[in-house]
Amino acid sequence: MRILIVEDDEILGNGLTVGLAMHGFTPDLAVSVAEADAALLAGGFSAVALDVMLPDGNGHDLLRLMRRRGDATPVLMLTALDGVADRIQGLDGGADDHLGKPFDLDELAARLRALVRRGAGRLTAHLEFAGVTLDPARMEAAVDDRAVGLSRREFTILHALMEHPGAILSRAQLEERLYGFQEGVESNAVEVHVHHLRAKFGSRFIETVRGVGYRLREG
Amino acid sequence: MRSMRARLFLILIAATGLVWLSATAWVYLSTRAEVEHVLDARLMEAARMVASLIESQEIDTAVASLDPDVMPDRRHSPYERQLSCQIWSLTGTLIGQSDGAPAERLSDHPDGFAERSIDGDMWRVYAIRDEARGVQVLVGDNLDIRARLVRDMVKGLALPMALVMPALAAILWFGVGRGLRPLSQLATGLEHRAAGDLHALPQTETASEIRPVVTALNGLFGRVGEARERERQFLAYAAHELRTPLSGLKTQAEIALKADRPETRTLALNQIVTAVERTARLVRQLLAMAEAEAVPAAHVEPLRLSEVAREAVAGQEARLTAKGGTLRLDPSLDGIEIEANGTLLALALRNLVENAVNHSPPGGTVRLSWTGRGVAVEDEGPGMPENEIARATSRFFRGSNHTPIGSGLGLAIVEICAEKLGGRLILGRRKPAGLRAELQLAGPREGNRSSSPGEGATGRVLGDAVG
Structure with missing residues (x-):
């Protein structure tokens, strides 16, 4: 899941980037309203963690701008002022959730997962397809109740494919999920991780659609 | 009295009552004088008339005595029988008298006006003495009747007034209440205002008397x-x-x-x-800000600027040299003596230097110099965009070129100090790069360089400007 973090504080921004990556997200960091706006226009985010006070503006304003142009990406506000009035302002302004600083990294991750799940219209936290279960909170998969260990990147790719079972995801889309904007892309990384996943879940589980991309296949 | 309405009402009612009372008194006095004047003239005229009738012998003094029974008693009005006439011979016998006149002699005086009490009634009598005929004519006027006339006139005036008084009081009471309504409306409006409602009161429909209150x-x-x-x-x-x-x-x-x-x-x-x-x-900066706010600016002392500057840079130079930079104290600082609060000046300079060192690029120079009006601190860092300069002294403001350890309080602290020192902080861009922060002082006193006439104009003693 690609998450846009909008936070101008270097240490917190770095912490969120590293911490959310550890939780299986693919975070991108924007340090100003302008940067965040540009990133949002490029699109591809499952959720946004938005700080209120930014050097060139206000998180509430960015949120209003997003909603006005029809951007429905779930937004979680990170605020220092978490009085009732501030929370109401955020939620009424179009925010989907709210977390007061300082917050717990695990809670932030859980709330982001819940936001994405709700945004996709799913009821359960687990993803299931063809006997394979994926628990995004623990980054664990199971085949017929037998646990299967996953690396972070393997999890990211499997998660992306299982979010839209049957749909074809291009290599570029998977690369974006893996690396976000910032990291350098290793040329054959996707093939390597797909290869590992096939070793764990059976060679027919992930199908290569030649020239287009990958998709999950039943049986 | 607390109520404006009751107060206005009482003032109005008292004023009206007083006007009415004095009007009544005036009417009473002037009517009495007029009545007296008119009736005296009539009395005199009546006496003369009788005297002239005697003279022309139309009344026979011998037979003038009229039988009181012949004249029918016709007391129709309380004002009738006001006048009584007696004709006496000079020898002291009553020759004749009018109907209803008292039996007693009206007066003993020879002629002119006199007043006398007969049977409890006061009489005003005019006498004419006719030596030739040997008679004296006395015409008397019952004063009680005169008084009753005046009394009735005043009563006729005062009674309607007294009857109208309650109605007037009611009109005044309601009128005052109505007149004060804008005030009570204002009060009600303020009473019902929520504590957080700080919207301005409407000023267009307000009475001009309350407008200053509303404006305030x-x-x-x-x-x-x-x-x-x-x-x-x-x-x-x-x-x-x-x-x-x-x-x-x-x-x-x-x-x-x-x-x-x-x-x-x-x-x-x-x-x-x-x-x-x-x-x-x-935390340090928050405490420094609290200190800057707490220092009593009135406490001034003579200071050598170069010493204050050296102290301000003391802790910072090592950090700058570690980055390969240099800190330069310009010779222009030497010999400048000012009178100011040492704590505030040191705090301001330390923050400016710290700021400059933080933003200084590797190998950059931080320079302190005397500008003639204050101290300038310059660095060769990225500087500040024009639009951020105005906001730079706001608390917690951090510009786009902020450093990781910036608190956003440094320049706010400097500005608090500058204000307390009676001066100001001027930020600007340094050519070709960097920030130039000038701490202008209220009125530095030149030390050994005070011979320069041009700079003498700003040579006020700082202590004067700082309250």
């Missing part, structure tokens, strides 16, 4: 609103600035606890060290 109230609302907004903003900034680094610390600590790879843990721990440094600096 609106001014007050405005000021309270601004102060509250400032407080709210400061609180928001402070909460953000205090909680964000804590949040960063917590997140990095969680990462360090969870990280599988040692590099990740080391990075997180390094971030924690930076975060603690930054938070420590924030």
Whole structure:
């Protein structure tokens, strides 16, 4: 899941980037309203963690701008002022959730997962397809109740494919999920991780659609 | 008296009553004088008439005595029988008298006016003595009847007034109440106002007498609103600035606890060290700001600027040289003596130098110099865009070129100091790069260079300008 973090504080921004990556997200960091706006226009985010006070503006304003142009990406506000009035302002302004600083990294991750799940219209936290279960909170998969260990990147790719079972995801889309904007892309990384996943879940589980991309296949 | 309505009412009613009373008194006195004047003239005329009738012998003094029984008693009006006439011979016998005249002699005086009491009635008598005929004519006027005439006239005036008085009082009471309605409306409006409602009161329909009050109230609302907004903003900034680094610390600590790879843990721990440094600096700056606000500016002392500057840079130079930079104290600072509060000046300069050192690029120079009006601190860093310069002294403002350890308070502290020193902080861009911050002082006194006539104009003693 690609998450846009909008936070101008270097240490917190770095912490969120590293911490959310550890939780299986693919975070991108924007340090100003302008940067965040540009990133949002490029699109591809499952959720946004938005700080209120930014050097060139206000998180509430960015949120209003997003909603006005029809951007429905779930937004979680990170605020220092978490009085009732501030929370109401955020939620009424179009925010989907709210977390007061300082917050717990695990809670932030859980709330982001819940936001994405709700945004996709799913009821359960687990993803299931063809006997394979994926628990995004623990980054664990199971085949017929037998646990299967996953690396972070393997999890990211499997998660992306299982979010839209049957749909074809291009290599570029998977690369974006893996690396976000910032990291350098290793040329054959996707093939390597797909290869590992096939070793764990059976060679027919992930199908290569030649020239287009990958998709999950039943049986 | 607390109630304006009761007070106005009493004043109006008392004034009306007083006017009425004096009008009545005036009418009474003038009527009495007029009545007296008119009736005296008639009395005199009546006496003369009788005397002339005697003279022309139309009345026979011998037979003038009339039989009272012949004349029928016709007392129709209370004002009838006012006049009585007696004709006496000079020898003292009553020759004749009018109907209803008292039996007693009206008066003993020879002629002219006199007053006398007969049987409890006061009489005003006019006498004419006719020596030739040997008679005296006395015409008397019953004063009680005169008094009753005046009394009745005044009564006729006062009675309607007394009857109208309650009605007038009621009209005044309601009128005053109505007249004061804008005031009570204002009061009701203010009473029902929520504590947080600081909107201005409408001024268009207000009575001109209350408008100054409304204007003053609106001014007050405005000021309270601004102060509250400032407080709210400061609180928001402070909460953000205090909680964000804590949040960063917590997140990095969680990462360090969870990280599988040692590099990740080391990075997180390094971030924690930076975060603690930054938070420590924030606390230091908050305390410095509190100190700047608490220092009594009135306490001034003679200072050698070069010494204050040397102290200000003392702790900072090492950090700058570690980056390969140089700190230069311009010779123009030497010999400048000023009178100012040493604590405030040192605090301001230390923050300016710290700011300059923080933003100085590797190998850059930080330069302190005397500008003639104050001290300039220049660095060769990225400087500040024009649009940020105006906001730079706001508390917790951090520009786009801020450093990781910046608290956003440094320039705010300098400005507080500058204001307390009676001077000001002027920020500008330095050519070709960097920030130039000038701490202008209220009126530096030149030391050994005071011979320069051009600079003598600003040579006020600083202590005068600082209250």
